[in-house]
Amino acid sequence: xxxxxxxxxxxxxxxxxxxxxxxxxxxxxxxxxxxxxxxxxxxxxxxxxxxxxxxxxxxxxxxxxxxxxxxxxxxxxxxxxxxxxxxxxxxxxxxxxxxxxxxxxxxxxxxx
Amino acid sequence: xxxxxxxxxxxxxxxxxxxxxxxxxxxxxxxxxxxxxxxxxxxxxxxxxxxxxxxxxxxxxxxxxxxxxxxxxxxxxxxxxxxxxxxxxxxxxxxxxxxxxxxxxxxxxxxxxxxxx
Numbered sequence: 721x722x723x724x725x726x727x728x729x730x731x732x733x734x735x736x737x738x739x740x741x742x743x744x745x746x747x748x749x750x751x752x753x754x755x756x757x758x759x760x761x762x763x764x765x766x767x768x769x770x771x772x773x774x775x776x777x778x779x780x781x782x783x784x785x786x787x788x789x790x791x792x793x794x795x796x797x798x799x800x801x802x803x804x805x806x807x808x809x810x811x812x813x814x815x816x817x818x819x820x821x822x823x824x825x826x827x828x829x830x831x832x
Numbered sequence: 833x834x835x836x837x838x839x840x841x842x843x844x845x846x847x848x849x850x851x852x853x854x855x856x857x858x859x860x861x862x863x864x865x866x867x868x869x870x871x872x873x874x875x876x877x878x879x880x881x882x883x884x885x886x887x888x889x890x891x892x893x894x895x896x897x898x899x900x901x902x903x904x905x906x907x908x909x910x911x912x913x914x915x916x917x918x919x920x921x922x923x924x925x926x927x928x929x930x931x932x933x934x935x936x937x938x939x940x941x942x943x944x945x946x947x948x949x
Contacts, residue, residue, distance in 0.1 A: 751935055762836075762923055762939035763877075770934035778936065779833075810877060817927060817935040818865050818884065823877035 722747045726811050726824035733801055733831055741796045741827050743811030751814040752794040753778070753821065754786065756807040763810065769794055801831040834859045836926050838940035845914045846948050852899075853909045853943045855924030861885075865927040866900065866907045871942075872920040880922070883907065911945075919947045 724745045733739055745752065750771050755763040755778075765778030767786040775786050783805055785797040794813075798805060808828050812821035835858045845851035857866070868880040883891045883900050891898050895915075899908045911918055924940040 753935070753937060755937075755939075760841075760941055762838075762941045763925075763937075764939070765937050768934040768936070770930075770932060774932070774934070776930075776933055779938070808875065812877070814935070817929055818882070820867055820879040820882050821937070822879075823869075826875050826877075 722822070724811055724813050724822050724824040726809075726827050728827060729825060730828045731830070733829070735802055735831055736800050739798050739801060739829075741798075741809060741811075741829070743794045743796065743824060744792050745794075745813040745822070746792065747813065747815070747822065748791065749813035749815050749822075750791075751817050751821075752788065753812050754784070754794070754796050755810045755812065756780065757810065757826075758807050766796070801829075803831050805829065806831050834861070834926050834928060834936070834938045836924055836938050836940035838922075838924055838943050840943045841941070842944045842946070844946040844948055845911075847914055847916060849914055850910060850912045851914055851945065853911075853922055853924075853945065855907045855909070855940055857905050857907065857924075857926045857938075859905070859926065859928070861928055863929060865929070866898075867925040867927065868896070868898070868909045869923045869925060869939075870918075870920045871923065872917075877923075881909065914947045916947050916949060918945065920945060
């Protein structure tokens with residue numbers, strides 16, 4: 721089944737403890753992105769990637785890192801999480817962008 | 833930077849009736865794409881319909897259609913014969929292709945649609 725897999729689905733952590741949210745797609749897509757969803761703000765793009773080793777900042781990149789060492793994987797790293805990063809996170813991928821993106825199931829992150 | 837505005841935070845419609853969700857955007861780009869995504873309570877993001885800016889013909893997908901007004905920068909979604917399963921949050925999104933750099937995707941704040949039996 722063609723899909724984008726995110727893990728974990730739920731995570732509660734403490735301020736300052738480094739964490740990684742994994743994202744993997746099995747559709748050989750070139751384009752991948754990370755978003756955060758907050759009430760009333762819709763989804764905001766954190767980072768995007770066109771291919772291996774090609775990444776760039778979206779609208780809200782502060783406090784996040786990404787890497788694209790393999791085409792299928794695009795992990796999101798929070799080096800020192802803070803409570804304002806409590807949010808619902810989505811990873812998405814696309815073959816060419818214009819056809820639309822396929823989203824993962826989301827990761828609900830709570831930082832206390 | 834692009835902005836996307838959905839002016840209706842919440843809407844409701846009776847089952848089998850038609851409803852239109854509004855979306856406006858602000859851009860100076862000529863080449864872009866527009867999307868409507870549906871997010872049911874399961875929180876999964878599902879692509880409903882897409883429109884390429886250079887195409888004048890409005891996109892349709894079964895009961896879903898759009899009214900794309902490029903000059904007015906408007907992209908509304910019409911849902912015909914509404915069904916209970918259409919109850920969800922709907923997001924309008926604008927995508928600016930950046931060639932070899934990737935894609936910038938900007939979402940509106942969402943419209944919560946309730947279909948009533």
